[in-house]
Amino acid sequence: MKKGVMSLLSLALSVSMLAGCGSKPEEGATGGAGGEAPKASFTVGMVTDAGTIDDKSFNQGTYEGIERANKDFGTGLKYQKPAGTTEAEYTKEIGNLYDAGYKFIVTPGFKFETAIFKAQEKYKDAKFVLIDGAPNSGEPDAKPVVADNTVSIFFAEQESGFLAGVATALQLKEGEAGFIGGIQIPPVQKFNWGFQQGLNYANENLDTKVEIKKDNVVYQGTFDNVAAGGQLASQMYSNGVKVIFAAAGGVGVGAIQEAVTRAKGGDEVWIVGVDVDQYNDGVYGDKSVVLTSAVKKIDQAAYDMIKAETEGKFPGGQTLTLDAKSDGVGLPAENPNLSEEVLKQVDEVLEKIKSGEITVSAEQGDLLP
């Protein structure tokens, strides 16, 4: 009995530990920049959201932006990984960065809203960049309070989803599409609704026929359940879906893996990636299942804020929304799976969004949930 318990125990522990250290340590926090890069008067720290620094999404995007800024301006960089996702744990890591002299702090994700709300008051001589959220007290109907030492950044995800939808419809001409979301939160919903509007627009104006059925719009409920992502994708593909837009972090990774397996077996299946260019995640042989990605230029946002600070132009107190016009959202620079023709048409659509001829709604309206 005892032996059985112990072996079960070690199994359980190793499982929980595997979960804890699944990521490989990144070549990261290496302090100041090497070479002749100029030395900025401040150092930049980052606190990661749930998930690892190489999550192919928020954390990674933010980190890459800071890394680039470090190369250009010598701002240094350091990231802290909180033990959990409560406000107290975020606050603790912000405090650690501050105590260690990192007074320009970038935090990705809406979960930091309440932590930044308190930190911007507590550390008045520090600067904060909150991506995808606005600081607030967390009480019901609380008004966002962006202090003078904080910038809050949002993205027009719907425009990015719209472009991906148009590109998908144009490239595939006809067939069924699906959507897998993580948790049903506004940024994910806006991707979904934008994507549907994109498909509809192409079907109505550009002579395509790519439909999306209600059953094939699914929110998995987490951002990290890779296995569930694979299952959902498998179901959809079996039901005749040709392309899945996966806006779901780790769940999307599972969907990509499923697509790769099927593509290797000769099926024609596609994934539309999210947040960053996910082309490389879907590579098999010399091809990739990732048709294109609905990109949010998180790295650019982080970079721009640091750059502004080096020039003494930090837009403290402001709430910025980055959209297609400001080049904050869009498709990746390279799209090997889209034809020249398609790219040209997508560019025309992009211009129309920029000029305001097409407006993409951030609301559900009569779209699928």
Place this chain on the structure above:
Amino acid sequence: MNMIKSLAAVLLGLAAGALLMALTGHNPAEGYKFLFEGGLKNPERIGNTLATATPLILTGLSVAFAFRTGLFNIGAAGQMLFGGFCATAVGHLVDLPRAVLLLLMVLVGFLGGALWALIPGILKARYNVHEVVSTIMMNWIAYWTVFYAIPSYFKGGSETESRQLPANALFHENWLSELFQGSYVNLGFFIAIISVLITGFLINRTTLGYELKAVGFNRHAAEYAGIAVKRSIVMSMFISGGIAGLAGVAQYAGNASSIQIGILPTQGFDGIAVALLGANAPLGVLVSAIFFGLLYSGRGFMNAMTEIPPEIADSIIAIIIYFAATSILIDRLYRKYKSRRAANKKQGG
């Protein structure tokens, strides 16, 4: 002996951690200096260490209690989550003077966790379903129940979090935060201390505790001695789950003020390591949980002050836990060594 074993496990873990730091090109002495400073440097950091330790004390106690009665409660995470959820519901829905409300939340949190462990307890007692399997399943039932219930009934500012509890229903005390200079340590810590004392008394000084332990040692012997074995199993799961439920109260109404959906609290699983390192004794659990709290709390400071990346810091903690969890190995090695020496002596003499 138990204490030596645990200390050896900690020292081995720290040594292995030092080795890892050295191998990755970092200075172990400096790393550990900042690790401990990060948890102890000033009153605020000490308070944060205690607050971090609070849920760990309770989940560790929960697991240790079940162990002592021969049960392996791997469902502390789910019990904690559900207990915390019940207490949160009470905090939102009931309007009473603060002292009464907090006591009610503690009681309901205990019952919520207890209920979650009661089901595996009954399954074990009546149908001999192994509690490891059923408690893990209950973890996921709690996860999805909360996942559904929070957005439906207690939706907060964001989609993935409950509304914040009103100040009246929180275990925060201004004098405590002031004493620890702005730390988030709260009354939950006292719940943990009281639970340690009560559990210690229950296990070591009462007939009930004696019976529960007897069932743990040898079920058949206990039955033969006239102890109601099935009742004992159900009872010990009930108490174990209740203690885990208290961890939920301390976490969600003390350390935090809302529940996030989509996350099983990690403290549930860490509780197993805490219990093992504490040799399943209530006081041992208290000490080992504070040690874990120190590691978790100081880790961030080590990371900020040195070039040791957070993943390495995580691995170091994992290694220490690993050695703690395998402290049974140390026991075995020690016994082997002793018996060999005894054998040598015999041969020599």
